[in-house]
Amino acid sequence: MTTMSAPRVTSADVARAAGVSRATVSFVLNDTEPGRVSETTRQRVRDAAARLGYVSHAAARSLRAGRSNLVLMPATQAAIGRLVSDWLDDLQQGLHRHGYTLVLHGGHDSDPVDLARSWAELRPAAVAVPGMQLTPAAVDLLRNAGVGVVLALSPEAVPGAYTVIFRHDEAGRLAVEHLAQRGRRRIAVVMPQERGLDLYAGQRLAGARQAAATHGVQITPVPLAYRLADAARLARSWHDSGWDAVFGYNDDYALLLTRALQDEGLDVPGDVAVVGADDLLVAQLARPRLTSIAFDTSSGAELAALIDRLIQQPGTEPGVLHTAAMRLVERDSS
Structure with a gap:
């Protein structure tokens, strides 16, 4: 059986139902020239449009205006x-x-x-x-x-x-500068593997390397997907890596890795100092509470x-x- 679609409601239908011209409907529904139409008439048009289920044509409106909203x-x-x-x-x-x-x-x-x-x-x-x-x-x-x-x-x-x-590089610079000042010499920098993050991770890594060069510390970028299994795998390799600190890209990755490191028996911050970024509320709730980079924007x-x-x-x-x-x-x- 073929289902017949209902006829599309047009601005002409709204104009007839409201007892006004199509131009008035356009003024009201496109919210143009507000002083030209009384509030009583505007409400009558809006009520008619709602009753009929009229939906304005965004593409046509954009064509008239030269741009969309x-x-x-x-x-x-x-x-x-x-x-x-x-x-x-x-x-x-x-x-x-x-x-x-x-x-x-x-x-x-x-x-x-x-x-x-x-x-x-x-x-x-x-x-x-x-x-x-x-x-x-x-x-x-x-x-x-x-x-x-x-x-x-x-x-x-x-x-x-x-x-x-x-400047995302500033986040990396601040994190590594802080860790270096706390005596950490071999610092891992988390590189998220999720799509769309490489652009920002690269900038944060560049800032980390700049600070490392200034303070004479070693930087190692480490890939990490946002999955507990991946964090656990990375944590298992920590004992042989010699890394004594990590900049976790942001608070989410830093806390994920912190938990995995603790599960491997590593003490934070005794064995590994951890810094995140974004300064989320969860950074203050974590144990230990997470050092983080706050963005004042x-x-x-x-x-x-x-x-x-x-x-x-x-x-x-x-x-x-x-x-x-x-x-x-x-x-x-x-």
């Missing part, structure tokens, strides 16, 4: 851990309050211009991406496609883009307000908007 981020941004997961949720809610929708884009092109082209096809109002995925040519492509705000989350300023400086809600302001005031010149500070929070594990 989307704020786009690469999907790999979501893979960094609990800290960024909470921050993204805060950003999403903040953008929603300003009338935007956060979209995590799953493009996997390695070429920055190809990536930018795939983002531009959606005609987002803004894109916020790691600076390493932005080149001047990619920024130009996005600008020429009508993307009003190109925001880089980057260790250095990106020409043509608004930039929030976020803008909240997601603050960034949402900033993105909205840049969209609404397009004359603002690109440049560095904010620099995230980092600090080491010393606790019992180191």
Whole structure:
């Protein structure tokens, strides 16, 4: 048996039900020219749309406006851990309050211009991406496609883009500097094996190596997947490695490895000093309490307000908007 689909509800249907013109429906449902339509009429239109089950056509609205209400981020941004997961949720809610929708884009092109082209096809109002995925040519492509705000989350300023400086190498530098000052000489640095983390892990390793060179200590990168079995396997090799400290990439990996080391009979911090990053609540609840790197950066809600302001005031010149500070929070594990 063939099932007949129900006819699509259109703005003309809403206009007839509300007793207004299609232009009035457009003004109300697209929230444009608010002073042009009385609140009584606006409510009548909204009630009619809800009663009929009308859903506006986002693509058509974007075509008329020249852009959508989307704020786009690469999907790999979501893979960094609990800290960024909470921050993204805060950003999403903040953008929603300003009338935007956060979209995590799953493009996997390695070429920055190809990536930018795939983002531009959606005609987002803004894109916020790691600076390493932005080149001047990619920024130009996005600008020429009508993307009003190109925001880089980057260790250095990106020409043509608004930039929030976020130096992951500083986290590695602070961790290893602290461990070296505590007399640790052979330091392992966890390199997460989960997809999307290599970009940030590489930067943290670079900072760790910089501090190691300054303080004359040895650095060894060690791969670790976020699985208890993998942590146990690494912990079993610890007795023969000679490592007396570890920078665990973030608190999640640091605590996973801490538990595995303790299960192998190693004392933390007596045999192995451990430092994490993100300064999550769980770092304070762990035993021993975990030394961690805290990130003092803008909240997601603050960034949402900033993105909205840049969209609404397009004359603002690109440049560095904010620099995230980092600090080491010393606790019992180191």
